[in-house]
Amino acid sequence: MGVPPKTEDFVKEAATSDMFEIASSKLAVERGDDATKAFAQQMVTDHQKTTDELKALVSGGKVKATLPNAMTSDQQSMLDKLNGLQGTTSTSNIIRTRKPPMKTPSISSSAMANPELKAWAASTRPALEHHLEMAKELNK
Template sequence: MKKSIAIFAAAAVLLSSAALAQSVGEKTGVNSALGISPSTADFVKEAAISDMMEIESSKIAQQKGSAEEKKFAGQMITDHGKTSSELKSMVGSGDVKAEIPAALDSSSQSKLDKLRNAKPEDFSGQYDSMQVSAHKDAVSLFERYAKGGDNPKLKDWAGKTLPALQHHLEMAQQMEKNRK
């Protein structure tokens, strides 16, 4: 028991530095597990990469997916294209001080490559589970920023965007369930 308390205390000390907690925490999932709001820079980066990933994976689904996946993919391209434009607009106007990444990170690119190279019989399983996982992550990210983000305009936008992401998650879960 004392060992657990010591480990928890050490973790709390390490996470108390805002810059360290935000960047390392977002990368490792620690912030999500602890319910800590991401920094504005991390939120913008993660949201932008998420949008890019949704759009690109859904373009593949429109070619390789079932009718249900193609319909879902069309909505993902439309909805995530809209949020991507809104985010770029807030950053471009100077309302949000952050950088939008120009490309996917290596982890997302690897997932996209795997999806692109999936055999037809494996595609649905990969795409559907990817969508469930990605939307769980997005809901967590947006919930945490909407509750504790430090940029009021971005915080408000995250809160307004959250219901659509929750709906996407429900749709992805239903799509995965229908496949089984």
């Protein structure tokens, strides 16, 4: 199972993942075909919810971590690539073929140190699994 992520690392990864998912999905809402737009809007809604919940845990002092102000350079590069694509088909194909991240492999780890963060991570799993199923359906 490996070593559980440090709270700070997990928060950073979860927060930057949400940032990327929201930004790339908003782009897909603007440029995608109808099926992609529906998927992307669900992604925006769900990831905004998890962002708000994570911010509340940190600002409320239940999780000791610093929230990042920006996504990672790799995520920004992918977003820049998506922004540079022209046309509905190109954007829809990129959004459809990339798999939604499952945050981290240890998201449901019973060894996660912070109980509040552990509970939050467990509560996000069903939505993340649903995103994966939605993405698979788009690719049929």
